[in-house]
Structure formats: C-alpha cells, structure tokens
Amino acid sequence: MAEATKGLSSKERIKKPRNLMPLHPAELRILSWTEVPIGYSREQAMDEAIRCIQCKKPECVPACPVGIDIPAFIKLVEAGDIAGAAGKIRETNFLPAACGRVCPQDKQCEAVCIVGKKNDPVGIGNLERYVADYEREHKLDRTPVIPPPTGKRVAIIGAGPAGLTCAYELRTRGHEITVFEAFHRGGGVMVYGIPRFRLPLEVIDEDLKLLEDMGVEFVYNMVIGKILTIEDLLEKEGFDAVFIGTGAGLPKMLGIPGENLNGVYSANEYLTRIYLMNANEFPRASTPLYQGKKMAVIGAGNTAMDVLRTGKRLGADVTCYYRRSHEEAPARTEELEHAEQEFIDFKWLSSPVEFIGDERYFVKAIKCEVMRLSEPDESGRRKPLPTGEYFIDEVDTVVFSLGCEVNPVIPSMTPGLRVNKWGVVMVDHTTYHTSKKGVFAGGDVVTGGSTVILAMGQAKQAAGYVHEYLMGQFNYELNISTDPNAPGVQWEGRFAKGKR
Ligand SMILES: Cc1cc2nc3c(=O)[nH]c(=O)nc-3n(C[C@H](O)[C@H](O)[C@H](O)COP(=O)(O)OP(=O)(O)OC[C@H]3O[C@@H](n4cnc5c(N)ncnc54)[C@H](O)[C@@H]3O)c2cc1C
Ligand code: SF4
Structure with missing residues (x-):
C-alpha cells in the first residue's frame, strides 16, 4: 500500500469523493465513433482505489458473476502495482477490458459496495477498465500455461462472450478446442451490437488473438444446424463434447x-x-x-x-x-x-x-x-x-429495440434438445448440461437476452462440468425441466463458482 494512504482510517476513506470518469464533450463525441469515456489516469485510479475499505466479507465479490477478487485487485492498484492487479483480475475474468466498459456494475458489484451506503460506491468498473487497458497498452504477457494435451476435443458453437470464455477455460485444462462461428469474425454481440464508442474493436481483437495464441481453432462462416449439425459434430467429426453459446439473436x-x-x-x-x-x-x-x-x-x-x-x-x-x-x-x-x-x-x-x-x-x-x-x-x-x-x-x-429471443435453428435441427415455450435451451441449473448427452449450453441461449458477464459466468461454470464430463468424472443426477413454461436459467445474485 502507498505510504501516504497506509494510515487512512475507513471513515476517512469512505468520505473521499468518487473520481468521476472523464468524458469527451457531447458536442464533439456525436461527430465521431471515438469512445465516450476517456479513462482514469494513473493518479485517478490510485486515488479511487483508496476509497475501498477492504471489507473482511466483501459483498462486491459474490455480486460479480465471475467472482473477481475485487478488494485484492484494488489494493494492488492503491499500491501502484498495476501489473499485479491485472494478474489478479485475470485469475477469474478473461475479458476484463470489455467488462470494465459494459458490465452493469450499478446493478451488481457497485450496487452492494459498502461505501455506497454513505457515499458513492467505489468505481470498481472504472478501475477494472484502467487495469485492463494498462495491461494491453504495456503488452503484458497474458498467455496462461497450457497443460499437456488430454486428447479430448470440444466443439464450441458461437464466438460471443459465452463461447469465448468456455474456450479459454477448457483450453487451460488441456483440451483441444474448435469454435464454430456463423459470422466472418468473433466477438458476438460485443462486436456486432455494442457500438464502438462504448467498446472499441481492438479490445475484443486482443482477446481473440490471445485465444488463437493459446491454440484455439476458429472456424468462421459456419452455421451449425445448417451446414453441420450437433449430431455431426459428435458422431462424424469426432468431438467428445459440445458447448452451445449461440446467444439470443432473434429480434422481437x-x-x-x-x-x-x-x-x-x-x-x-x-x-x-x-x-x-x-x-x-x-x-x-x-x-x-x-x-x-x-x-x-x-x-x-x-x-x-x-x-x-x-x-x-x-x-x-x-x-x-x-x-x-x-x-x-x-x-x-x-x-x-x-x-x-x-x-x-x-x-x-x-x-x-x-x-x-x-x-x-x-x-x-x-x-x-x-x-x-x-x-x-x-x-x-x-x-x-x-x-x-x-x-x-x-x-x-x-x-x-424490444429485446431478442433464441434463434430456433439449432434446437430445430437437434433431436432431443429440450427448449421451453420461448425457445430457450433448457439446462441443468448447476452443470449447464442440456437434455442431450455431452451437450452443454450457456449465455443468452439459456437465459434469453442478458449480459456479457452473466454469459461469461455461466460459461465458466459450464466449462468446469464439461471438463469433468470429458475426464469421466461426471456422475450427476441431471435436473432439466420438462415444463415448457419453466423459465431459462436465472442469475440469483451469487456468482457461479467455476469448478476446477
Ligand atoms: C445492442 C446491444 C447492446 C448490449 N449492451 C450490453 C451492455 O452494455 N452490457 C452487457 O453486459 N450486455 C449488453 N448486451 C447483452 C450482451 O451483449 C449479451 O448478453 C451477450 O453478448 C451474450 O453473450 P453470448 O455469448 O451468450 O451470445 P452472443 O454475444 O450473441 O454470441 C453468440 C454468437 O453465436 C453465433 N451463432 C449464433 N447461432 C449460430 C450457429 N447456429 N452456428 C454458429 N454460430 C452461431 C453468433 O453469430 C454470435 O457470434 C447488449 C446486447 C445488445 C444486442
Ligand atoms: S464492497 Fe466496496 S469497499 Fe468493500 S471490498 Fe468491495 S469495493 Fe471495497
């Protein structure tokens, strides 16, 4: 911790005003695609970090669907160890630069931040963004260690936040991963929905490149359900498991x-x-x-x-x-x-x-x-x-702009894949296993239109169980509703512990 702030009491920390995110002026920003927030400076980030009182039982952590150790990374920012903070976030979040920009922190981690009871909550999202940008701009090595090959192959359908997170998690467990994507590039809604003035393309491209560097294979322009079916993937193409992360792209x-x-x-x-x-x-x-x-x-x-x-x-x-x-x-x-x-x-x-x-x-x-x-x-x-x-x-x-539903292409072409009356793919709410053996699903395809971080949280949790399935350790009693009126997976406000 920086010398000057070491002795600050919790009261003094809580009293400090929040560092507001500097923005480009509205008159100028409507003339360009430039990102609207400018980002914290190092001084602002370190000053904002002082506001965190390092709760013993931090409510912010379980409010994050991927369970980032928020006080730990903020403590490192306060001490000026930004590379250390980046490493800490990366332990649980594979897309921090995107999440720092688009997560609804006001409804999740910041909504329950204790400082918010007396003052504005700690700027957790702004700090995450600062750390992730520092990591990218300083070209810090983010490539994780890949264990020896397990000999197992997983097909992931959809290159949105759910599919990419599942790919990352399973690759770091030594499995061979192929991502099939309908469009000519990856990123899902983060690329073709969320505008550049909120989420610049280079942020997503860096994360896609990281996966490629880790040995994940991408097959673009491949609509599963039309060109190849899930049964083809399992029975003809030799994949041992499938994860469906196809989102909810059908407009209402x-x-x-x-x-x-x-x-x-x-x-x-x-x-x-x-x-x-x-x-x-x-x-x-x-x-x-x-x-x-x-x-x-x-x-x-x-x-x-x-x-x-x-x-x-x-x-x-x-x-x-x-x-x-x-x-x-x-x-x-x-x-x-x-x-x-x-x-x-x-x-x-x-x-x-x-x-x-x-x-x-x-x-x-x-x-x-x-x-x-x-x-x-x-x-x-x-x-x-x-x-x-x-x-x-x-x-x-x-x-x-009234929201979206799940596209029926995959369910209609996959015998035995159960969906509810809104077309949402039904899964076991713990393992994310669908009604079809060896097929898992997560993200908007199981919730209906939701958020990036929730899609990631589910994919992370599902990946833990895909791994167990591949390693022959999966012996769960599946609980998948047969009621067509049953809702898809709802997030209950506690993060999904990625099983390792
Ligand atoms: C305009 C817009 C703004 C949003 N803003 C925010 C925000 O600020 N913050 C936030 O947290 N969330 C936001 N969301 C929601 C968020 O983007 C989604 O919840 C999230 O992207 C879901 O991730 P996913 O991986 O499940 O699906 P997606 O991101 O939809 O990715 C699914 C991928 O699967 C591919 N695919 C679909 N069918 C097939 C097939 N048959 N074969 C092969 N590939 C297929 C698609 O092309 C796509 O690339 C926004 C959504 C929209 C539309
Ligand atoms: S709840 Fe707020 S003050 Fe407490 S650890 Fe989390 S960010 Fe810091």
Whole structure:
C-alpha cells in the first residue's frame, strides 16, 4: 500500500469523493465513433482505489458473476502495482477490458459496495477498465500455461462472450478446442451490437488473438444446424463434447401494421449492418443502409440507447418512444445519461400502434397512443395503461429495440434438445448440461437476452462440468425441466463458482 494512504482510517476513506470518469464533450463525441469515456489516469485510479475499505466479507465479490477478487485487485492498484492487479483480475475474468466498459456494475458489484451506503460506491468498473487497458497498452504477457494435451476435443458453437470464455477455460485444462462461428469474425454481440464508442474493436481483437495464441481453432462462416449439425459434430467429426453459446439473436417485433415498410429495422439488423458490415460506409462497403434524417427508436433498454446514439452519429434527429416513463426505463443509468447528454429526444408514455407508409412503401410516419401509468401492483411495478389519445410524428427510419429471443435453428435441427415455450435451451441449473448427452449450453441461449458477464459466468461454470464430463468424472443426477413454461436459467445474485 502507498505510504501516504497506509494510515487512512475507513471513515476517512469512505468520505473521499468518487473520481468521476472523464468524458469527451457531447458536442464533439456525436461527430465521431471515438469512445465516450476517456479513462482514469494513473493518479485517478490510485486515488479511487483508496476509497475501498477492504471489507473482511466483501459483498462486491459474490455480486460479480465471475467472482473477481475485487478488494485484492484494488489494493494492488492503491499500491501502484498495476501489473499485479491485472494478474489478479485475470485469475477469474478473461475479458476484463470489455467488462470494465459494459458490465452493469450499478446493478451488481457497485450496487452492494459498502461505501455506497454513505457515499458513492467505489468505481470498481472504472478501475477494472484502467487495469485492463494498462495491461494491453504495456503488452503484458497474458498467455496462461497450457497443460499437456488430454486428447479430448470440444466443439464450441458461437464466438460471443459465452463461447469465448468456455474456450479459454477448457483450453487451460488441456483440451483441444474448435469454435464454430456463423459470422466472418468473433466477438458476438460485443462486436456486432455494442457500438464502438462504448467498446472499441481492438479490445475484443486482443482477446481473440490471445485465444488463437493459446491454440484455439476458429472456424468462421459456419452455421451449425445448417451446414453441420450437433449430431455431426459428435458422431462424424469426432468431438467428445459440445458447448452451445449461440446467444439470443432473434429480434422481437410488436406485430403492428406497417412493420414491413422500407426503413423499418430491428435493432439487430440495424446495428449489425453498421458495426459488422460497415454499411455506413456504403458504397465503399458492400452492404447498404437506408438511414433517414428523422429516426424513431422503439424501447428504452440498453440496445435502444445504442441505436439512438448510433443514429445520432450518422446525422439523424433521433427520438426514443417508450410506453412507460423515465423511471421505468430498463437501460443502465449511465447509458441513459449519455444518451440524454447527446441531444436525443425522449417521448415517454408513448406506445406505437401503427407505421404509415408512402406510395413507395417507405415509412413516413409513426402513430402512437399516449399511455398513463397505473398505481404500483404487488410487484411494485406500475403498468402502462392506454388513454385513447393518439399522436402522429413524421419519421423516415424506425428501429425496434424490444429485446431478442433464441434463434430456433439449432434446437430445430437437434433431436432431443429440450427448449421451453420461448425457445430457450433448457439446462441443468448447476452443470449447464442440456437434455442431450455431452451437450452443454450457456449465455443468452439459456437465459434469453442478458449480459456479457452473466454469459461469461455461466460459461465458466459450464466449462468446469464439461471438463469433468470429458475426464469421466461426471456422475450427476441431471435436473432439466420438462415444463415448457419453466423459465431459462436465472442469475440469483451469487456468482457461479467455476469448478476446477
Ligand atoms: C445492442 C446491444 C447492446 C448490449 N449492451 C450490453 C451492455 O452494455 N452490457 C452487457 O453486459 N450486455 C449488453 N448486451 C447483452 C450482451 O451483449 C449479451 O448478453 C451477450 O453478448 C451474450 O453473450 P453470448 O455469448 O451468450 O451470445 P452472443 O454475444 O450473441 O454470441 C453468440 C454468437 O453465436 C453465433 N451463432 C449464433 N447461432 C449460430 C450457429 N447456429 N452456428 C454458429 N454460430 C452461431 C453468433 O453469430 C454470435 O457470434 C447488449 C446486447 C445488445 C444486442
Ligand atoms: S464492497 Fe466496496 S469497499 Fe468493500 S471490498 Fe468491495 S469495493 Fe471495497
């Protein structure tokens, strides 16, 4: 610990104000794809680290789905040993630079930080980001020791956070890993959904390169279920186990008139065109994008914030339509604040009922019903109720951001793979084994749309059991629901202990 801070009492530490994350000014950032937060300096990071009182029973640790030893890494930051802090985080988290940027810390580790009871919580996410960036910028060696080959082969389907984490965990146990990915590159939603101004590409590319350096093989442009099936992988291609990490990429729509008009997109299509196919550079890129000047975005979750802020950077006037109010908006506080700073309009209590097209079938207006909120019900939630009042706004682009469901390709092509009525793959909630022998699953495919860190936590836990399965030590009574109404895996607020 730095000499000057050694003697500070817990009271003095708690009193210190939080080091706010410096941001690029809104006027400038809407003109570019530059990342919005600038990042802590070394001084700010060390000063923020002083605020942690090193709890004996730190609540922040079990609130992290991958169980980072948060006080230990923060203590190393306070002492100025940033490389040591990086090593500490890496013991449990394979994607710290991404997590430091996109994790909902305000709902997880920071939500339970003891300092938050009297003051703002410790900036755990900002510190994680600082340490991970230091590690990357200083090119610290991150390659783990790979034990001798076990002779076992695992096929991982999907190169998103779940698939990549499972690949890392199993490779570090000596297994041969092949990742099959439908797109031409890895990263999953971190690359084709989350915008560059929140998560730069080089951050993900470094982690993909690490896996390649560890000997993980990637097979791109390979849709499992279409070209090869899971049965092919197990029976013809000689894999000993399969992990499904295919996410939830099937967009939800409202089913209202006008959804098929030109200029109406799902968030997935809109963001994928831009971030995966560079459609905003058409015709330099081969994929086109119809980007109007007046854009309506339906929904107020994190994806909606990403679409709104992307549209703004492409020069549109953008408006968010949401049937509840600001208080109920599901987006992270920080994302909502950043969107509000970026001159985005919000029409709360507005529920779209129709899109109106012109003679060429291009969308030209959105019709909404004005809503009001009920008194809170027993769950404490206020429901939006119709008022019978309507308004019409002129728009030329609409993007639906209402969440996503699991794509049915794999379940429909895999006999014996049980899904619930929402299409979520059913697993045993401890081992993540599916109803098909030797096939495990984790991430959005078993929860429905969720978070990067939860996908990683599940994949880490699943990997422990895949390992036991491969080594002939897997003798668990599986508990996989047969009830089509049963929900997918829910995270219960305690991290999944990666079995080793
Ligand atoms: C716009 C947007 C913003 C988000 N922002 C945040 C955020 O700020 N913070 C946060 O924590 N979470 C955020 N999320 C959610 C988060 O990205 C997901 O929860 C997470 O990526 C899930 O990881 P996954 O590995 O399960 O799936 P994915 O990331 O979806 O990866 C699945 C991969 O599988 C591939 N695949 C699918 N089917 C097949 C197949 N049949 N064969 C081969 N490959 C296949 C896909 O191409 C994809 O690469 C956001 C999501 C979106 C859409
Ligand atoms: S709960 Fe807060 S103060 Fe306590 S160890 Fe975690 S980060 Fe530090």
